[in-house]
Every structure is written in C-alpha cells, then in structure tokens.
Amino acid sequence: MEKIRDIADEFVRVRLTQIESSNLKLFDFDYDLTFMVFFLSPEETVYARYGGRCEQGPDERQSLAGLRYTMKSVLAEHSAENRRFAPMEGGKPFFIGEIAPRSGLGRCIHCHQAKEVMYNKIDRDGDWDLNLAFRFPPPDNLGLKLEVDRSNIVERIAADSVADKAGLKEGDIVNSLNDVPIHSFGDAQYALDRAPKIGSIPVSWQRGAETHESRIELPDRWWRTDITWRPSLQNLIASPRLYGKDLTTDEKTALGLKEKQLAFRLPDTISEQPRLAGIQGGDIVYGVEGRHLEMGAYDFQTYFRSHFIKGEDVVINIIRDGMKLERKMRLAWR
Amino acid sequence: MxxxxxxxxxxxxxxxxxxxxxxxxxxxxxxxxQDRDAIANGWQFDYEAAKEAARRSKKPLMVVFRCVP
The missing domain is CATH 1.20.5 (Single alpha-helices involved in coiled-coils or other helix-helix interfaces)
Structure with a gap:
C-alpha cells in the first residue's frame, strides 16, 4: 500500500474476494491468475487491466511499481478529453453461479475453478476447441516484450519477429494493440485474446513526439503458450509416452545427427499411444514436428508437456533401420 | 411414540x-x-456501494480480484 498510497485516493477502491457475485462479461480476464486489477470509469466501462503471469513465475510480469505506473496512466486517461476504453462483449451479464453448483458451506469458488466450470460446460455442449486452452497469449508471442515496471513501454523486440517487421523498437510506448488501449501487460493479453487466429492486427505507438501506426502480421500458431503452470488446465497436459535411452555421440554421428541433437532409442515394449501411431519398439526418436531439438530424453518429457496438449495430433520424427520416418501420434484425450 | x-x-x-x-x-x-487493515486503508468490499461512490465522486474505480487461499 505504501508504494501506491499517494495516488490510491484518486480511485474508489474495492476488493472482490468471491467471483460468484461478479459479472464475468465485464470482468473478463485470465482466471488462472490469483491477482487482477480492473480500472473502470464511474459508468462501468473498462479503462485497463493490471495483472498477468507466465510460466517463469507468478511475479515475472507484475510489480508494485508497474501497478503504480498503470494507475497513473489510467488517471491520465480518466481526465483526457477523449477517453479510450477497452472494448467488451455485449449481452446480458453472466455470473458463474448460473452454470456452477452452489459452493455451499462457506467454500469459495477460486477464479481458476470458475474457468474449469465454464470449460466443462463448453465441453458438455460439444463446443470444445483445443485453442481455448491458449487464451490470453502474451505479446512475447509476437516478439514484443513489455517492461514490468513501466508496463506499456517496449523492453525488447525480438529480431526478425512480426513486431520487429511492424516497426516497433525498444523504448516505444504502445498506445493500442488490436484496437485495445494499452496501459499494461494485462491489456496486451486482453487485446491478443480478441485477435484473430490468422491475418493481422493494428498497432499504434508513441516514439518521442511522433505517433506511429502499423499492422502486425500474425504468424502460424502464434497464440500457443506453455499451459503447464495453469491450475485450470492440468487435465490437458500431455505426455508423449515415449521413453528411452539417449544415443551416444558415435551412434548419432553414424546416423548423420548432430552431437547435442535429441535422439533416444525406444525399448522393445512401448505404450499404446505411440503404438497406435505406428511407432515401434527399437525406433529412434529424434524430433517432433520436424523441429531440431537439442536435449536429452529426460528433458524431452518437459519440452513435450509445455508444447502440446491432449487431443492434438503431433508428428513424431523417428529413425528405423537408418530411414527417417514421420508418424502422426494422437495424444490421448482424457 | x-x-x-x-x-x-x-x-x-x-x-x-x-x-x-x-x-x-x-x-x-x-x-x-475483509481484513481490518484494508478497510482502514480505504478499501471497500461491496461492489455496488463502490460503484455508487464512484458515480458520486466522479473518480475511477479500482477493482481488485485477489484469491484468498
């Protein structure tokens, strides 16, 4: 509180500790988070969101300094002549209690549980889409890394990324992304949650006194992220069910593989999932989806869990009798 | 009986x-x-009351969702 005390009284502050009584059409956010701030006008339209995390840890994308920065940015927006607001879905309010059983006995529905309830309903209705596992992608997926303490300023642009090609540079202030005003990392995630799977999205930024506008071309499967940290999606984390002993350097060289490249030999008996894909005991696994992976068999398990989810078809690259082959493997669903 | x-x-x-x-x-x-410190520091816990206060004061709302384990 000390770090925001001087500007805190510029806001009417309210803390909500139960999601049951909140309109989730209005408070639409990444429900796997344990902390999220909404800034709204007195007319109940959203200026900004603050909060977010990534697989590296719960506080890698948020700080008190960042919250303070966003609060100041919102106050400037609030007093601007032409106030900007985040777009939101229309329609009647939605409360989780409409589809969730009563929590009862004083139990609290955690935010991630609200998401589980929503996803179970979608699944029951037959509308499940694997891409729902990858909601609220970070701007990093486009090569755009925002600062943590000044949360709409570009910290780094990945070389040759789509953000780089759009013209963004380190130090730029991102004004808007996909027509969502950007005050924070949380806003950028919300903007990308609304973005199409293919095509391009508008971006606007400030560099010194100049305002720049461009479009970011969305790359293939740009929205995918590591879901292993998300409490709501633990049942979607996939296992390759491919285990074995790493090849020696000499064995790799004999097969034309690089020294650090993934290559392990499967035992004689393998599990049903790879067997159904036409993979056999004794095959050598040396890649996935044609990607060159530098790791051992043990790290391959972690890599796989953070890159693929249950229900997907994944191409496994194998070597059998010196021949390079591909086998499409369906990752067991439920 | x-x-x-x-x-x-x-x-x-x-x-x-x-x-x-x-x-x-x-x-x-x-x-x-609704811990006492938060209330003493000006936090409210009633969203409807906070909305009304925002309308009256013309201040923006800061709504915090915080998971209590």
Missing part, C-alpha cells in the same frame, strides 16, 4: 447446530476476507 418424539427432537437439534456452525464459518470467512 415416545421414541419417535425423541428422534424428532434430536434431528431438529442437529439441524440447528449445523446451521449455526455454517453461519459462523461464513462469518469467519467474511471477516478473514
């Missing part, structure tokens, strides 16, 4: 006990969520 009445009294007593235990659990939970 006497045995049935006794069972009825016991059942009603059990219900009353259970209800009072639930109410006190909810009360404890409510108090835990």
């Amino acid at each position: 006497r045995w049935n009445s006794l069972r009825l009294v016991l059942a009603v007593g059990l219900c009353v006990l259970l209800q009072s235990s639930m109410a006190s659990a909810q009360g404890r939970r409510g108090r835990r969520f």
